[in-house]
Amino acid sequence: KAGVTQTPRYLIKTRGQQVTLSCSPISGHRSVSWYQQTPGQGLQFLFEYFSETQRNKGNFPGRFSGRQFSNSRSEMNVSTLELGDSALYLCASSLEGAEAFFGQGTRLTVV
Amino acid sequence: DQQVKQNSPSLSVQEGRISILNCDYTNSMFDYFLWYKKYPAEGPTFLISISSIKDKNEDGRFTVFLNKSAKHLSLHIVPSQPGDSAVYFCAARDISSGSARQLTFGSGTQLTVLP
Numbered sequence: 001k002a003g004v005t006q007t008p009r010y011l012i013k014t015r016g017q018q019v020t021l022s023c024s025p026i027s028g029h030r031s032v033s034w035y036q037q038t039p040g041q042g043l044q045f046l047f048e049y050f051s052e053t054q055r056n057k058g059n060f061p062g063r064f065s066g067r068q069f070s071n072s073r074s075e076m077n078v079s080t081l082e083l084g085d086s087a088l089y090l091c092a093s094s095l096e097g098a099e100a101f102f103g104q105g106t107r108l109t110v111v
Numbered sequence: 112d113q114q115v116k117q118n119s120p121s122l123s124v125q126e127g128r129i130s131i132l133n134c135d136y137t138n139s140m141f142d143y144f145l146w147y148k149k150y151p152a153e154g155p156t157f158l159i160s161i162s163s164i165k166d167k168n169e170d171g172r173f174t175v176f177l178n179k180s181a182k183h184l185s186l187h188i189v190p191s192q193p194g195d196s197a198v199y200f201c202a203a204r205d206i207s208s209g210s211a212r213q214l215t216f217g218s219g220t221q222l223t224v225l226p
Binding site: 004006031033035042043044045048050056058090092094099100101102103104105107 | 145147152153154155156157160200202212213214215216217218219
């Protein structure tokens with residue numbers, strides 16, 4: 001069974017630009033969550049989608065948004081990028097339990 | 112306010128010995144706890160979990176202990192192997208958060224197993 005796939009793996013963007021990251025969950029998993037990992041803040045919850053609906057959102061500004069498609073694939077978007085948005089963005093998919101299975105992440109660098 | 116704390120940023124143990132990683136939490140609404148292992152430039156890998164109704168769960172070399180009264184859990188790895196060298200994250204689920212899959216993570220402990 002294929003794992004969680006995130007694209008792209010690496011991305012360099014300029015301040016003020018926007019970026020879209022993609023996540024394909026494990027087949028059959030309908031829940032997709034996004035996390036941001038930075039050296040100072042650790043792993044922080046961004047949001048969770050289930051059946052195309054956002055079920056919960058973490059404490060992040062409105063510049064961070066996401067969506068989920070009918071095939072459970074998810075995208076997250078960050079607009080008006082700031083230097084502090086440089087981080088590893090991780091996507092995780094789940095069945096009904098709390099065990100989340102993570103992708104390899106997208107390393108975003110904002111310059 | 113850190114609800115999940117891993118107070119030891121690093122731990123070194125000899126190959127074959129026991130590794131004990133600790134985690135403390137403050138939110139009494141946490142009902143499910145998980146441990147993840149993470150290598151550099153990779154996503155976290157799920158290791159083992161425990162429900163708040165249990166005090167111990169074993170899976171091969173990994174055992175997680177939960178002490179609810181102390182709001183403390185620990186991961187024991189026996190015997191430790193060099194391939195276990197990674198960052199270990201403790202995570203917890205808050206059943207009242209509205210999302211069964213929102214996890215709150217600790218800051219991680221770098222485990223180094225010396226050959």
